[in-house]
Amino acid sequence: MPQQTISSGPQQAPTPTVFVLFGATGDLSRRMVLPAFYDLFCRGLTPPEWVLVGNGRGADADQDFAERVRASLEEFGPGSDKIDDKQWKDFSDRLRFAGGGFDETDPGSLLDVIGEAADGIGDGAQYVHYLAVPPVAFGEVVAGLAAHDLLKNAKVVFEKPYGTSLQSFTELDEQVHSVMKEEQVFRIDHFLGKEATQNLHVLRFGNAMINKIWSADAVAQVQIDAPEPLDVAQRAEFYDATGAFKDMIATHLFQVAAEVAMDPPASIAPDDLQDAREQVLAAFRPLDPSEVVFGQFDGYTDIDKITDDSTTDTLAAVRLWVDTDRWRGVPFVLRSGKRMAGDDQLVSLIMRETQGPLGDLDDAAARLEISLKGSGSIAVALIMKRPGPDLTLREERIDLSLGEVSGGEALDPYVALIHDVLLGDRSLFTSSAGLADAWRVAEPVLADPPEPLPYEPDGWGPKQAEALTDGLGWMTERE
Numbered sequence: 352m353p354q355q356t357i358s359s360g361p362q363q364a365p366t367p368t369v370f371v372l373f374g375a376t377g378d379l380s381r382r383m384v385l386p387a388f389y390d391l392f393c394r395g396l397t398p399p400e401w402v403l404v405g406n407g408r409g410a411d412a413d414q415d416f417a418e419r420v421r422a423s424l425e426e427f428g429p430g431s432d433k434i435d436d437k438q439w440k441d442f443s444d445r446l447r448f449a450g451g452g453f454d455e456t457d458p459g460s461l462l463d464v465i466g467e468a469a470d471g472i473g474d475g476a477q478y479v480h481y482l483a484v485p486p487v488a489f490g491e492v493v494a495g496l497a498a499h500d501l502l503k504n505a506k507v508v509f510e511k512p513y514g515t516s517l518q519s520f521t522e523l524d525e526q527v528h529s530v531m532k533e534e535q536v537f538r539i540d541h542f543l544g545k546e547a548t549q550n551l552h553v554l555r556f557g558n559a560m561i562n563k564i565w566s567a568d569a570v571a572q573v574q575i576d577a578p579e580p581l582d583v584a585q586r587a588e589f590y591d592a593t594g595a596f597k598d599m600i601a602t603h604l605f606q607v608a609a610e611v612a613m614d615p616p617a618s619i620a621p622d623d624l625q626d627a628r629e630q631v632l633a634a635f636r637p638l639d640p641s642e643v644v645f646g647q648f649d650g651y652t653d654i655d656k657i658t659d660d661s662t663t664d665t666l667a668a669v670r671l672w673v674d675t676d677r678w679r680g681v682p683f684v685l686r687s688g689k690r691m692a693g694d695d696q697l698v699s700l701i702m703r704e705t706q707g708p709l710g711d712l713d714d715a716a717a718r719l720e721i722s723l724k725g726s727g728s729i730a731v732a733l734i735m736k737r738p739g740p741d742l743t744l745r746e747e748r749i750d751l752s753l754g755e756v757s758g759g760e761a762l763d764p765y766v767a768l769i770h771d772v773l774l775g776d777r778s779l780f781t782s783s784a785g786l787a788d789a790w791r792v793a794e795p796v797l798a799d800p801p802e803p804l805p806y807e808p809d810g811w812g813p814k815q816a817e818a819l820t821d822g823l824g825w826m827t828e829r830e
């Protein structure tokens with residue numbers, strides 16, 4: 352079978368769309384959402400009729416907004432030399448800006464602008480309201496959408512974090528569900544949109560030899576490790592209020608753990624995939640704070656806007672237990688930190704030791720690794736005989752970069768996810784029940800966070816985090 356397409360539906364969204372981007376002047380819009388929308392447009396994946404309305408509290412004219420968008424494409428999109436004049440003209444003709452903010456009592460100019468925009472693109476337009484605003488503004492935008500009757504034939508996209516604890520999640524979700532149905536809600540976790548994350552299902556369910564080893568019978572430990580060299584000075588206020596545990600572990604890495612640990616869904620249809628993810632999240636055991644290590648890199652509190660006594664975690668490592676028949680007894684160890692020596696997002700399934708004629712072999716030598724970073728890669732590390740007259744064993748890797756798979760072209764996660772929103776495919780979005788479980792699992796750590804241990808910038812973090820791997824060490828540090 353050289354190639355087989357299993358399509359779950361049409362590629363181009365057929366419905367005329369008014370895409371309202373709240374927070375259109377912000378960092379996320381500039382770096383991710385606007386370039387992703389332009390990418391979809393260039394690929395012919397936007398609906399035949401659409402208009403994008405940026406919203407903000409200032410008073411930009413349409414032309415000013417178009418200039419902002421252009422600047423964002425030059426810096427974070429294809430770059431100035433790759434923007435085709437004709438394509439840009441077609442794109443920019445469909446950009447509008449509605450200033451004056453938006454809330455329950457005052458919609459600013461948004462109602463007028465989208466009224467005009469909807470008239471221009473024909474009957475039956477769907478509305479996509481994309482909330483690229485700080486989480487504190489989610490509630491007021493939701494209240495505004497309800498008060499100004501903007502939720503009919505509408506989808507609402509929420510950026511992360513959707514809540515920061517079980518309680519704040521529950522309050523937000525109750526407000527959301529009081530004015531819209533769950534089917535209208537698209538909660539983004541861009542790790543679910545990564546090409547390699549999506550490949551986890553195919554790798555496993557499309558290959559019997561991999562499917563057979565996907566359980567406690569063969570796997571001794573699962574590691575999901577995302578060391579980052581990044582500093583946090585650019586977003587100090589946000590980061591100091593959030594920390595590594597909430598920014599990465601309880602959000603992205605829990606969702607990836609659910610993707611790895613899920614039992615086979617009934618089918619790859621969106622609802623079945625969501626059900627499978629929800630079911631396994633419900634089986635995650637609440638974390639035990641004694642199996643959690645927090646770190647803070649030296650010099651963190653010298654950063655502008657960080658207080659001298661900040662105890663924010665810039666690194667978090669946890670041991671998570673999944674109480675299902677498939678995974679009972681197998682530790683899932685998760686780690687992420689800033690200012691680290693490595694730069695990866697690596698899922699490692701470490702195989703059990705082989706008892707046999709070769710005797711004692713290096714632990715963790717045989718493993719399957721899926722890197723979610725960039726366009727993604729899949730590797731198998733195996734024990735091999737070094738060619739030659741003697742029997743010398745060595746660990747070798749077989750690597751496949753997904754970016755090099757012939758005929759394919761990886762989509763950036765935001766491109767993939769916005770495309771899914773336009774089509775109404777919710778399989779790669781988090782669900783209400785799934786997030787409630789993620790916050791339930793995180794709760795003991797939020798209630799009793801460990802003291803962060805100091806670590807050297809550009810190193811591998813505190814030694815104590817390594818103990819969570821039961822002596823195997825972190826696989827990212829082997830490469």
Ligand SMILES: NC(=O)C1=CN([C@@H]2O[C@H](COP(=O)(O)OP(=O)(O)OC[C@H]3O[C@@H](n4cnc5c(N)ncnc54)[C@H](OP(=O)(O)O)[C@@H]3O)[C@@H](O)[C@H]2O)C=CC1
Pocket residue numbers: 373374375376377378379380406407408409482483484485486487488510511512
């Ligand atoms: N930036 C990133 O890399 C990532 C961000 N996110 C999430 O995306 C969302 C937006 O983040 P980001 O773009 O960084 O944030 P910004 O601080 O850049 O804010 C986005 C825009 O929202 C508007 N805004 C700010 N405060 C308010 C408010 N109180 N009420 C209404 N509008 C407001 C501002 O526009 P104006 O002044 O024009 O009204 C601002 O430009 C957040 O939920 C964040 O957690 C998620 C992943 C990565």
Ligand SMILES: O=C1O[C@H](COP(=O)(O)O)[C@@H](O)[C@H](O)[C@H]1O
Pocket residue numbers: 579581598
């Ligand atoms: O959401 C976040 O993700 C990034 C890592 O994402 P990626 O796009 O590099 O895969 C992380 O650096 C950031 O702290 C976090 O807020």
